[in-house]
Amino acid sequence: MNDFWKEFPIIQQQLNETCELIKHQVKIRNKEIETALIELTYSGGKLLRPAFFFLFAQIGDEQKQEHEQLIKIAASIEILHMATLVHDDIIDDSPLRRGTTTIQARYGKDIAVYTGDLLFTEFFELLADTMNGSDFLHKNASAMKRLLLGELDQMHTRYKKDMTIFDYLRSVNGKTAELFSLSCLEGAHFGGASTEVQRLATRIGRHIGIAFQVYDDILDYTADVKTLKKPVLEDLAQGVYTLPLILAMQKAPARFSTYLEKGADITDAQATETAKMVHELDGVNDAKAFAKRVTQKALTDIEKLPDCLGKEQLTLLTELLLQRSY
Amino acid sequence: MNDFWKEFPIIQQQLNETCELIKHQVKIRNKEIETALIELTYSGGKLLRPAFFFLFAQIGDEQKQEHEQLIKIAASIEILHMATLVHDDIIDDSPLRRGTTTIQARYGKDIAVYTGDLLFTEFFELLADTMNGSDFLHKNASAMKRLLLGELDQMHTRYKKDMTIFDYLRSVNGKTAELFSLSCLEGAHFGGASTEVQRLATRIGRHIGIAFQVYDDILDYTADVKTLKKPVLEDLAQGVYTLPLILAMQKAPARFSTYLEKGADITDAQATETAKMVHELDGVNDAKAFAKRVTQKALTDIEKLPDCLGKEQLTLLTELLLQRSY
Numbered sequence: 001m002n003d004f005w006k007e008f009p010i011i012q013q014q015l016n017e018t019c020e021l022i023k024h025q026v027k028i029r030n031k032e033i034e035t036a037l038i039e040l041t042y043s044g045g046k047l048l049r050p051a052f053f054f055l056f057a058q059i060g061d062e063q064k065q066e067h068e069q070l071i072k073i074a075a076s077i078e079i080l081h082m083a084t085l086v087h088d089d090i091i092d093d094s095p096l097r098r099g100t101t102t103i104q105a106r107y108g109k110d111i112a113v114y115t116g117d118l119l120f121t122e123f124f125e126l127l128a129d130t131m132n133g134s135d136f137l138h139k140n141a142s143a144m145k146r147l148l149l150g151e152l153d154q155m156h157t158r159y160k161k162d163m164t165i166f167d168y169l170r171s172v173n174g175k176t177a178e179l180f181s182l183s184c185l186e187g188a189h190f191g192g193a194s195t196e197v198q199r200l201a202t203r204i205g206r207h208i209g210i211a212f213q214v215y216d217d218i219l220d221y222t223a224d225v226k227t228l229k230k231p232v233l234e235d236l237a238q239g240v241y242t243l244p245l246i247l248a249m250q251k252a253p254a255r256f257s258t259y260l261e262k263g264a265d266i267t268d269a270q271a272t273e274t275a276k277m278v279h280e281l282d283g284v285n286d287a288k289a290f291a292k293r294v295t296q297k298a299l300t301d302i303e304k305l306p307d308c309l310g311k312e313q314l315t316l317l318t319e320l321l322l323q324r325s326y
Numbered sequence: 327m328n329d330f331w332k333e334f335p336i337i338q339q340q341l342n343e344t345c346e347l348i349k350h351q352v353k354i355r356n357k358e359i360e361t362a363l364i365e366l367t368y369s370g371g372k373l374l375r376p377a378f379f380f381l382f383a384q385i386g387d388e389q390k391q392e393h394e395q396l397i398k399i400a401a402s403i404e405i406l407h408m409a410t411l412v413h414d415d416i417i418d419d420s421p422l423r424r425g426t427t428t429i430q431a432r433y434g435k436d437i438a439v440y441t442g443d444l445l446f447t448e449f450f451e452l453l454a455d456t457m458n459g460s461d462f463l464h465k466n467a468s469a470m471k472r473l474l475l476g477e478l479d480q481m482h483t484r485y486k487k488d489m490t491i492f493d494y495l496r497s498v499n500g501k502t503a504e505l506f507s508l509s510c511l512e513g514a515h516f517g518g519a520s521t522e523v524q525r526l527a528t529r530i531g532r533h534i535g536i537a538f539q540v541y542d543d544i545l546d547y548t549a550d551v552k553t554l555k556k557p558v559l560e561d562l563a564q565g566v567y568t569l570p571l572i573l574a575m576q577k578a579p580a581r582f583s584t585y586l587e588k589g590a591d592i593t594d595a596q597a598t599e600t601a602k603m604v605h606e607l608d609g610v611n612d613a614k615a616f617a618k619r620v621t622q623k624a625l626t627d628i629e630k631l632p633d634c635l636g637k638e639q640l641t642l643l644t645e646l647l648l649q650r651s652y
Contacts, residue, residue, distance in 0.1 A: 029475065029479075030475070030478045030479070030482055087439050087440070087443060090436070091436045091439060091440070109416070110417045110481065111481075113416050113439060113442075114413070114474060114478055114481065116439075117413060117446070117474055118474055120443070120446050121471040121474055124466075124470065125467040125468070125471065128463040128467045129464075132458065132460075133459035134458075137458050137463075138451075138454045138455075141447060141450045141451040141454045144447045145444070145447040145451065148440060148443050148444055149354060149356070149444075151440060152354075152356045152359065153356070155436065155440065156356055
């Protein structure tokens with residue numbers, strides 16, 4: 001946890017409790033993995049998904065809520081997210097995550113495989129605790145599957161020279177938007193909000209997730225290592241062709257083909273040159289415009305929610321998060 | 327599936343249906359992974375866990391059973407087993423499994439990570455389908471966790487020169503016996519057997535699992551590549567010190583220390599020499615005697631089950647499986 005939440009004291013308190021529960025949940029007899037997991041929990045992730053969950057819970061009916069249940073569901077969401085991060089870092093061979101060494105880089109791929117698996121079981125245990133007998137068990141299983149299929153889509157389209165917006169959005173919808181959407185829906189549902197609010201929450205979460213991912217992908221082309229806390233142009237070098245590149249490529253496919261044909265053999269200089277072309281052809285600006293339109297859809301839906309502090313804070317967070325410029 | 331089940335026509339039919347369901351369940355848009363999973367399903371694994379599940383279901387009350395539910399639960403058990411196999415092969419760097427190339431060897435570790443994850447989600451989906459609202463959701467989450475902790479224990483004690491029987495049994499209890507035990511219990515429970523039969527099933531499954539693993543570990547010291555369908559002395563070379571070695575070491579620790587001190591650097595010749603000492607010091611025979619005692623415990627408990635075809639077949643299978651000499 002970091003100081004991102006200082007303007008949101010209620011959420012900050014709830015996220016602290018969520019982290020405490022995660023820390024408790026990952027206690028196992030293998031101390032190496034336990035330490036790695038506690039470090040990951042506290043390594044400065046924003047806990048956005050649990051935060052959106054709690055904001056939507058605020059919009060619901062306090063009388064219908066069980067505090068402990070909400071904390072457990074929030075933890076289940078973050079734990080599922082952590083599991084996918086740990087396994088993604090294996091695929092990406094990532095040295096850094098959230099500014100610290102990844103589990104696969106520090107302890108090796110073997111430990112990373114089991115660490116991710118262990119997180120899946122913790123996720124599963126929390127669901128068995130909180131939603132046994134509810135439809136949401138199925139919704140979670142489906143979300144987990146779509147999330148994973150989104151990751152597989154991304155892996156499958158690596159170094160795809162004619163990557164389309166459709167390919168990109170299909171992957172983003174699964175790997176990112178699915179869990180944001182589920183977080184918002186679960187917040188509304190377990191917070192006791194109406195069916196209409198739950199319907200809106202699902203859509204708002206999806207749009208926030210897509211916009212969030214697009215901004216995140218833009219960072220690969222705009223940030224420096226220090227702010228991003230991971231290598232810049234990492235996606236490009238790894239063959240993950242994201243929206244800025246796709247939008248720029250559509251304007252001048254031929255200019256990119258010589259570089260992209262190199263696939264994994266692209267040099268740092270060629271990657272830098274490619275990124276330069278992405279900027280020249282307005283790929284970054286167009287991607288920002290795209291993200292802004294999607295954010296606007298979310299904000300329009302948020303506007304339809306019943307007036308309350310939760311709604312105000314949700315608006316504030318969405319604007320803060322999706323109009324960042326770092 | 328192979329012809330192992332030809333003496334058990336009812337079970338064979340149920341296992342065929344289970345495989346069909348698994349095949350249906352793993353249909354995804356990523357054809358590469360789908361193919362890998364279908365191959366794994368049909369690559370000649372004996373489907374022992376679902377088989378024990380069905381045998382215990384036979385002991386129950388047919389009036390209380392739902393055929394489709396039983397097939398789904400059997401599939402969930404095998405799918406969880408497959409998930410752990412796929413991830414274990416990453417850790418072990420195994421080239422072969424069930425006589426065919428492992429997923430990690432054929433498609434790389436990256437695909438293997440996601441393939442295992444996908445199997446975890448299929449497992450989870452099947453549970454959401456069949457036991458939502460039941461205590462068994464929790465039991466499955468716990469079993470999955472203990473299974474994984476068993477794997478972690480094994481990884482943690484690799485190349486441990488003073489490996490004890492306690493270390494060994496703790497790992498085996500988790501990584502193997504847990505799922506055998508759950509399979510038998512679920513068969514008894516969802517087959518409509520009494521509480522007493524369920525209690526016996528849990529214990530029988532645990533003993534069968536332990537004996538099965540001990541025999542499996544013995545094979546590493548006795549089989550040739552052709553029958554074993556995977557490299558011989560693989561465990562030893564990988565630092566997985568199993569019961570035959572542990573029992574032999576207890577008799578003459580000094581004789582082993584020079585070889586085991588080499589850890590991962592042990593040569594093929596040294597591994598062969600170590601195996602020879604294991605035989606000389608009766609490690610294999612003592613391990614067999616141990617497995618036989620554990621098998622006997624299972625058979626004694628099976629004897630207490632109500633008389634029926636299921637009980638006869640269970641006795642036959644246990645004897646057939648745990649007195650194999652290949």
